[in-house]
Amino acid sequence: MKTLRDVALHARVSVATVSRVISGDYPVKEETRRRVLEAINALDYHPNGVARSLKSAKTYTLGVLVPDMANPYFIQIARALEAVVESSGYHLLVASSDEDAEKEIGLIKVFLEKRLDGMVIAPAAVSLSPELASFLSSTLSVVLIDRVLDGVEVGSVREESRQASKLLVRHLVSQGHREIAMITGRKLTTTSLEREAGYRDALQEAHIPFCETYLMWGDYDQETGYLGGKRFLSMKDRRPSAVFCANNLITLGFLHAVDEVGLRVPDDISVVSFGDPFEATFMTPKMTIVVQNPADVGRFAGRMLLRKLERNSTVHDTEEVVLPTEIRLGSSTRSLVVN
Amino acid sequence: MKTLRDVALHARVSVATVSRVISGDYPVKEETRRRVLEAINALDYHPNGVARSLKSAKTYTLGVLVPDMANPYFIQIARALEAVVESSGYHLLVASSDEDAEKEIGLIKVFLEKRLDGMVIAPAAVSLSPELASFLSSTLSVVLIDRVLDGVEVGSVREESRQASKLLVRHLVSQGHREIAMITGRKLTTTSLEREAGYRDALQEAHIPFCETYLMWGDYDQETGYLGGKRFLSMKDRRPSAVFCANNLITLGFLHAVDEVGLRVPDDISVVSFGDPFEATFMTPKMTIVVQNPADVGRFAGRMLLRKLERNSTVHDTEEVVLPTEIRLGSSTRSLVVN
DNA sequence: TGCAAAATAGAAAACGTTTTCTAGGGGAAT
DNA sequence: ATTCCCCTAGAAAACGTTTTCTATTTTGCA
Secondary structure, eight states: OOOHHHHHHHHTSOHHHHHHHHHOOSOOOHHHHHHHHHHHHHHTOOOOHHHHHHHHSOOOEEEEEESOTTOHHHHHHHHHHHHHHHTTTOEEEEEEOTTOHHHHHHHHHHHHHTTOSEEEEOOSSSBOOHHHHHHHHHHSEEEEESSOOBTOOSEEEEEOOHHHHHHHHHHHHHTTOOOEEEEEOOTTSHHHHHHHHHHHHHHHHTTOOOOGGGEEEOOSSHHHHHHHHHHHHTOTTTOOSEEEESSHHHHHHHHHHHHHHTOOTTTTOEEEEESOSSSOTTSBSOOEEEEOOHHHHHHHHHHHHHHHHHSOSOOOOOOEEEEOOEEEOOSSOOOOOOO | OOOHHHHHHHHTSOHHHHHHHHHOOSOOOHHHHHHHHHHHHHHTOOOOHHHHHHHHSOOOEEEEEESOTTOHHHHHHHHHHHHHHHTTTOEEEEEEOTTOHHHHHHHHHHHHHTTOSEEEEOOSSSBOOHHHHHHHHHHSEEEEESSOOBTOOSEEEEEOOHHHHHHHHHHHHHTTOOOEEEEEOOTTSHHHHHHHHHHHHHHHHTTOOOOGGGEEEOOSSHHHHHHHHHHHHTOTTTOOSEEEESSHHHHHHHHHHHHHHTOOTTTTOEEEEESOSSSOTTSBSOOEEEEOOHHHHHHHHHHHHHHHHHSOSOOOOOOEEEEOOEEEOOSSOOOOOOO
């Protein structure tokens, strides 16, 4: 691969001159410039970004760390993010921690070693090692999304979860449901806790006693939804009349279980969910859901990150954005109330 | 951010020694090693990967260039790819050309400048500029997926398309359909052409004359499917009885149109499709499709790339892998044959 | 005890840029 | 005609590593 030196030799000028022709922010005589450009073309020269980055201490690359690459929710966040930052010349390195705290730390270190200019993290862990945490908040431009991370004081963007969950469950209550189960993710993640809180809020409001057996913790994946479905649907005596699935993938798994058992939604069981498990909203059954907006999360996070990058000062900018969500009624629940 | 020099100073050794402690492939006295490691910890030192890459001419980063980040098909390819290469210490830079040939060239240049060790490209364009083409085949480890690129002689991995399309349409024919329309992508991409060829093959086999008005070219996206739906469904006199959608997103858009017009699948119109538009196969309507296997494409491409990277010789390895596909019958078509 | 060889560590060059500092040459102003 | 300044371009240092080469100490063996 050719270097500046090769070009310089070919154009019979110094490397400094070639560099200046390329960067363009230094006067070069027209004839010299022409010779240099010609040499660049003749040699098929492509600047070495690595050397550039070393010298300039900028890689123009941002990292995105998500807990699950299989979840369209995070993919959409990444896409929107990319769209926002690309106009400022940044590129995206996407990595997945697979909800594994160890792997997450490893990937953050990789990002650090690659000297990315900034990163967006949807944390898998609840906290980081103190050194890494202080490191992150001081050295690098970081924005957290979806969940927060103890001890990392940086900006964050997420979607309202608790109130939305409450509304969702309240809707079930208003339809006469009282045996309402919930399937959700890890006990420790911000979103899980918030959604559970909303679920409890609604139950309490309706004076329905909370029942341990109706709450299932697992992961934010299809497997969990499927297992939850198997468990709840096989409760002979007290099978719930409705289930609240705390995320899109869980819903998918749950519906799979419903299908397999030979039941139907909403005739045999009502389902409400967080986020649309189907991209295509016209498909059946049309779900009653909390409409999430990953694209907005990505956009906000992207803009926040760009702001931090511009004033590369280590301003302690701890803005916390919580985007509003709303619920959309579908046909996945059945009213038990006799009119 | 700390450097080797800082660590060396703190540990009262030379930078060379610190470097050797870190790399580990050179004998260092136990006591010295201890001092160095302690200094590394004390200073929160993280190696500068940029400098490393400059010196070693390896970035341990691979690029993936897809035409559409919104398409789960490519996302799944990227995921499988990542799983394969991560065990060898590589990371993935994912970029989307948005089916734009200009943008594609720009991104390839970015990959080149970032000195990625290799790249996987699902080409948007049919060919590249000759310089870039020769450059790619000679300098970098490249694997093409899904489509091929004129003049770029490297390995490629894709899925069988023509025969599968033929089988799909043949199935419709066997059910008595004769007015069979097709909605597909760009006229120029490998996959579009192959799928159209398969469509024609089946028609010819059944002695059904090919009809221009039943073939719609567009993009591989929902928009095209939707527009195609509007067009075909509004054909009063000769509305097709079946439609072949050449990709998952087109199908989604088409179904949207069907829904909007107030028709039903398969009662009013039969649909067959390439790739599952719904991740969840138990959803209704269950589509009759060509089952694609993006994960396999990613795995094969990943392994091929790793092989090229290992023997970093510029072996002209032009292996072309074409993975077999099969069709899965669902309930999205209606038989017109009276038993 | 002495000497060769092995073990360990430092100095310095190199990777390919960018940028500062220096210098030559030519035009304008006196 | 002389001086001064501006325009242009080259030399060299720097970014943070790795690695070669060299120097010193330690060890082993006669």
